[in-house]
Amino acid sequence: MVENRPIATFVSHLVILLGIALVAFPIWVTFVAASHTELRVNQVPMPLVPGDQFWVNLKAAFTEGVGNAKEQSIGIMLFNSMVMALMIAVGKIAISLLSAFAIVYFRFPFRMGFFWMIFITLMLPVEVRILPTFEVVADFGMLNNYFGLSIPLIASATATFMFRQVFLTVPDEMLEAARIDGAGPMRFFKDILVPLSRTNIAALFVILFIYGWNQYLWPLLVTTDKDMYTIVMGIKQMLEAAEESPEWHLIMMTTLLAMLPPVIVVVTMQKLFVRGLTETEK
Amino acid sequence: MLKRVHFKPSVLPYLLVAPQIFVTIVFFIWPAGQALFQSVLVQDPFGLSTKFVWLDNFVALFKDSRYLDTFGRTIFFSFSVAALSMVSALALAAMADRVVRFATTYRTLLIWPYAVAPIVAGALWMFMFDPTLGIIAYMLDGFGYEWNHRLNGGQAMLLVIIAAAWKQVSYNFLFFLAGMQAIPKSMYEAAAIDGAGPARRFWTITFPLISPTTFFLLVINVVYAFFETFGIIHAITKGGPGNATEILVFKVYNDGFIGLDLGGSAAQSVILMFIVIALTVIQFRYIERRVEY
Numbered sequence: 331m332v333e334n335r336p337i338a339t340f341v342s343h344l345v346i347l348l349g350i351a352l353v354a355f356p357i358w359v360t361f362v363a364a365s366h367t368e369l370r371v372n373q374v375p376m377p378l379v380p381g382d383q384f385w386v387n388l389k390a391a392f393t394e395g396v397g398n399a400k401e402q403s404i405g406i407m408l409f410n411s412m413v414m415a416l417m418i419a420v421g422k423i424a425i426s427l428l429s430a431f432a433i434v435y436f437r438f439p440f441r442m443g444f445f446w447m448i449f450i451t452l453m454l455p456v457e458v459r460i461l462p463t464f465e466v467v468a469d470f471g472m473l474n475n476y477f478g479l480s481i482p483l484i485a486s487a488t489a490t491f492m493f494r495q496v497f498l499t500v501p502d503e504m505l506e507a508a509r510i511d512g513a514g515p516m517r518f519f520k521d522i523l524v525p526l527s528r529t530n531i532a533a534l535f536v537i538l539f540i541y542g543w544n545q546y547l548w549p550l551l552v553t554t555d556k557d558m559y560t561i562v563m564g565i566k567q568m569l570e571a572a573e574e575s576p577e578w579h580l581i582m583m584t585t586l587l588a589m590l591p592p593v594i595v596v597v598t599m600q601k602l603f604v605r606g607l608t609e610t611e612k
Numbered sequence: 613m614l615k616r617v618h619f620k621p622s623v624l625p626y627l628l629v630a631p632q633i634f635v636t637i638v639f640f641i642w643p644a645g646q647a648l649f650q651s652v653l654v655q656d657p658f659g660l661s662t663k664f665v666w667l668d669n670f671v672a673l674f675k676d677s678r679y680l681d682t683f684g685r686t687i688f689f690s691f692s693v694a695a696l697s698m699v700s701a702l703a704l705a706a707m708a709d710r711v712v713r714f715a716t717t718y719r720t721l722l723i724w725p726y727a728v729a730p731i732v733a734g735a736l737w738m739f740m741f742d743p744t745l746g747i748i749a750y751m752l753d754g755f756g757y758e759w760n761h762r763l764n765g766g767q768a769m770l771l772v773i774i775a776a777a778w779k780q781v782s783y784n785f786l787f788f789l790a791g792m793q794a795i796p797k798s799m800y801e802a803a804a805i806d807g808a809g810p811a812r813r814f815w816t817i818t819f820p821l822i823s824p825t826t827f828f829l830l831v832i833n834v835v836y837a838f839f840e841t842f843g844i845i846h847a848i849t850k851g852g853p854g855n856a857t858e859i860l861v862f863k864v865y866n867d868g869f870i871g872l873d874l875g876g877s878a879a880q881s882v883i884l885m886f887i888v889i890a891l892t893v894i895q896f897r898y899i900e901r902r903v904e905y
Contacts, residue, residue: 333804342707343714349704350721353781356736359747363739375750425632432628437618444629451640453892457839457861458884461868461877462643462650482639485632515619544729546843547865562729562843569735569847578739585735592727597720604723604786 363582364388371579383579391583404584407561411543412591414479414560418542419535421484427527430493431519435505452487456548464551474555483548489534492609496527533606536599540592561588644885650878669879678855679863679880686838686859689773693841694833697777698826701784706814708785709792719789726782730840734847737775761849765856768849772857775848776841784829791825792818831895838887860884 359378363371366381391404432438433445456463463482472478500523508518524531549560559567565588568581596603651669653662673679708718725733740748741761749759761768795818803813842861845851851858851866858866864884868877 335810338810339711342710345707346704346711346718346722349700349707350718353722353725353778356733356740356778359740360736372745374745376745376747378747425635429629429632432625435619436621436625436628438621438625441625444633447636447641448632451636453889454640454644454885455839455888457842457864458881458888459640459643459647460865460881461874462646463639465646466639466643481635485635485640490632515624540727544727544732544843546729546731546846551869562731565735566731566847569738578745581735582739585732589728589732592729593724596724596727600720600723607783607786608790 360582360585363578364586366579368577368579371582387579387583391580391587394580404561404564404587406557407559407564408587408591410476410479410558411560411562411588413476414545414549415539415542415591417476417480418483418545419538421480422486422489422538423531423534425484426486426489427493427524427531430490430497431523433490434494434497435515435518448485448487448490450487451485456483460547460551467552473552474558476558478552479545479549479558479560480542483542483545486538489538492530492534493527496530497523500526529602529605530609532599533602533609535606536595536603537606539595543592564588647878647881647885650874651882652875653878654875665875669875670883673876673879673883682855682858682860682863685769685855685857689769689776689841689857689859690834690837692773693776693780693837694830696773697780698784698829698833700777701781702788702826704781705785705788705792706818708789709818710810719786722785723782725779728779730776730779730843731847733775733779734772734844737771737778737844738848741771761853763853765853768853768857772841772845772848775844776837779844780833780836784833787825787829788822791822795821828895831891835888835891838884838891860887 359376362377362380364387365384366377367383370377370381393403429444429448433441467473467478467482470478472481504522505518508522513521544562545560546562546566549558549563550566553559553563561584565581565585568577568584572578572581652664652666654665654668704722708715708722711718728736740746741759743749743760743762746759752759759767761771799817800813803817808816838859839861841859842865845857845859845862849857851862860880861884864877864880867873867880871877
């Protein structure tokens, strides 16, 4: 603070609080809707203070299901989302660590060719190659399973670049020392490089978990079997059903459940999250 | 780029890059090649024969006024989302940079929308603006303004812009705040001694010094609005009413999966690919060197 201006400081706090209120308002409305009976939510105007049906609705969402999604349970959808998010995050980190290691620590023909090939993936988001990628996955028989959901998304140029940067800052003496002690490449990788990049791995994991959990277009294409639906897709089904039977109290409960895991990850691992964001610029 | 000390040449490096390269070729490069290939073909309605037609698919696209409208709409949508979310984030960051107390708490309360899935964000805003039930639609009605984004294209567009911008505010906020905190305090002190008030200091010191961040964020936000807002639009409007909120990515999906126009959809994919490549080049050429974090 350069000078003491109590009024300006007060105004700053006020503006931020107003901003927070605006940002949080949709969630508040969701929470309120999830805590009332169907009858009350469908009455205009909607209430703005929470009701007492929160736990009842939570139980109903898990046991009865919602709208079109009646047949499949929310528990299964949450489980599918979790598996997909973890597979994408762990898969991306694993293959990126390995390829960054190869590119930084080995000299071999086509090294730069591989590097550029990985770089190109940056320019090919799922959205621009929807149909042909779908065909490839269908040919591999990977529709309606966890591999089809995650593997086509796990190539990662940003993660590879990030690990490359990290490895480049590791002093050469480390490698020399490891070699004198008779450590082979994989030993060096496992005992020195991976431990040294621990924080980067954690930061990246936070970002990638959110990325994986929130995938929508891709699961929408490759899953037709209700048992493979993710929670994010389930919400879409419910919104469609809402036009006929507006069970908004349950839909909003499911919406809360769908955003809870990634939000908890961001809030509890805030430092890692900010670090991951600025490092990968994603 | 490369270490001075290496491991001995062997097959090991090939094995190490193999998984990444396999995924890249099979799920990225091959399908992209397919898209390029299909974009110069026309298939008959029964899928029995295909014909090579040079660039006819592209010519047809650019002659199609509906496609050109979609193009213009996407640009309008992207820049509106970028402007709305960046201006709000800049204001919040400027205020957060001033206050010392509660700074961390404020940050926590502002960053979480980043974690919300686009489709979930869509569901939230759709519910609040629901013409019959929504709380905001009700309030607007109280002011004598009739809200129905299911019928009114302009309102539908406004709603998807707000929902998309809402989700991006946290990202912009974090980067603006980081940019502002990197500015040395002595500059502000010198300006204050010369009699510049907070507003003047903001416009003559903060704003110019964070311009690299602003430019970087502009590119990122445009990319976001182009490619990552599919879920929001699919949830709220499905591109409607009419085509009022149909953006390019949505049209690729619609024409390819719903309309099954393979050549046309592939040609659109190829155009999108060029847009991504252009944006990536801008990002790497002009930004990487000037912005430091």
